[in-house]
C-alpha cells in the first residue's frame with residue numbers, strides 16, 4: 005500500500021503518466037490534476053524558502069543582540085550612554101584601539117574626568133587577546149562601552165557618527181611592532197593605511213566633523229642621525245614598513261586636513277611602556293623570560309654600540325594625549341566640504357633621556373631580583389633603528405607636556421603590575 009504522502013507526491017515531479025487515465029474527461033482531469041499539483045509544489049517550495057529566510061534573519065538578529073555587535077537598539081543605547089558628557093565643556097570621544105595599551109589608559113583617564121567615551125577595537129591576535137579582554141573589563145568598570153569592530157567597517161563607523169556627534173576622535177588603533185612587519189606586511193597596510201583612510205572618510209562625512217588626534221611613531225625618524233629628533237627633522241628615510249605606514253599616515257592626514265578641513269594632531273610616541281603594556285615589546289618579554297629563567301636576546305648596534313631608546317612612561321603619554329585633545333582646534337568642514345583652514349599639528353611625545361637596552365635590562369634585574377641570561381647579538385637588518393631621542397620643546401610649549409617618570413621608577417611600577425597580574429609572589433618565585 006502506498007502511504008498518503010506517496011499518493012500526493014509523484015516519484016518524478018512534473019511527470020504524471022498514469023496508464024489508468026485514458027478517456028477525454030480523464031485527459032482534462034489529468035491536466036487539471038497536474039496543474040494543481042504543480043501549484044501545490046510551488047507553494048510548498050515558497051513556504052520552505054520563506055521559513056528558511058526568516059530563520060536566518062532571526063539567527064542574525066539573535067547573535068547581533070547577544071554578542072552586542074553593532075546595530076541593535078540595545079547597542080545604540082549603550083553607545084549613547086557611554087558617549088554622555090558629565091562635566092562642563094566636556095567632550096565626547098571615539099577612541100579607536102581602546103582595548104590596546106595606550107587606548108585603554110586614555111579611555112579611562114577621559115572617562116574619569118567626565119568626558120564621554122566610546123571605544124572600538126578589533127581584538128586581533130597579534131598578541132594575547134586575553135590581555136585585551138582584561139583591559140576591556142577595566143573599561144567596563146568605568147562604564148566605557150567598548151565595541152568589538154574594525155575601523156575598516158564603513159557601515160559601522162557611519163552608524164556610530166549617526167548616533168553620536170563625537171567632538172573628538174582619539175585614533176590609536178594600529179598594527180604596532182617594528183620587526184613583525186617583515187612577517188605580516190599586509191596587516192600594516194590593513195590597519196595603518198586602509199583603516200586610517202576609512203576612519204578619515206567617516207570623520208570627513210560626519211556632521212559635525214570631529215577633531216582628530218592620532219598615534220604616529222618615533223620610528224618615522226628612521227635613519228635620521230640628528231639628535232635630539234625634532235618635528236622638523238627629515239622623516240623620509242624609514243627603516244621599516246611599520247615606520248613607512250606611520251609616515252604615510254602623516255601625509256594622508258595632511259590631505260584630509262587640506263581638502264576637507266579636518267583638525268589633525270599627530271603624536272610621535274617614543275617607546276611607550278608601563279602597566280598593562282604590550283607583551284611584544286622588549287621590556288615586557290624580557291620580564292617574562294627573566295622570571296621563567298629563559299634567556300633574552302639583547303641586540304647590539306654597529307661597532308658594538310648599545311642600542312638606546314627614549315622610553316616614555318604611559319602616564320606621561322596619557323597626559324600628552326589628553327593635552328592634545330584639550331588644545332585641538334575644531335574641524336571646519338561640514339557635509340564633506342571644507343569651510344576654512346583647520347589645525348594641523350605634529351608633536352614628539354618622548355622622555356628626552358634615552359637609556360641603552362643593557363641598562364634597561366639591569367633595571368629589570370634589580371626590580372625582579374633575578375639575573376637575566378643574556379645573549380648578545382648584532383642587530384639584524386629587520387627595521388630596527390640604533391637609537392631614539394625626542395626633542396619635546398614643541399609639545400611642552402603647545403600642550404604643557406612635561407614627562408615626570410624616569411625609566412627606573414616606571415619599570416618598578418610595571419614590574420609590580422606584572423607580578424600581580426600574572427600572579428607571581430615575588431618572595432617565592434624570584435631568587
Ligand SMILES: O=C(O)[C@H]1O[C@H](OP(=O)(O)OP(=O)(O)OC[C@H]2O[C@@H](n3ccc(=O)[nH]c3=O)[C@H](O)[C@@H]2O)[C@H](O)[C@@H](O)[C@@H]1O
Pocket residue numbers: 180181182220221222223224273274275276284285286287301302303304311312313361388389
Ligand atoms: O616608539 C616607537 O616608535 C615604537 O616603539 C616600539 O618599538 P621599539 O622602540 O623597537 O620597542 P621594542 O620592540 O620594545 O624594542 C626596544 C629595544 O629593544 C631591542 N630589542 C628588542 C627585542 C629583543 O628581543 N631584543 C632587543 O634587544 C630593540 O632592538 C630596541 O632597541 C613599539 O614597538 C612601536 O610600536 C613604536 O612605534
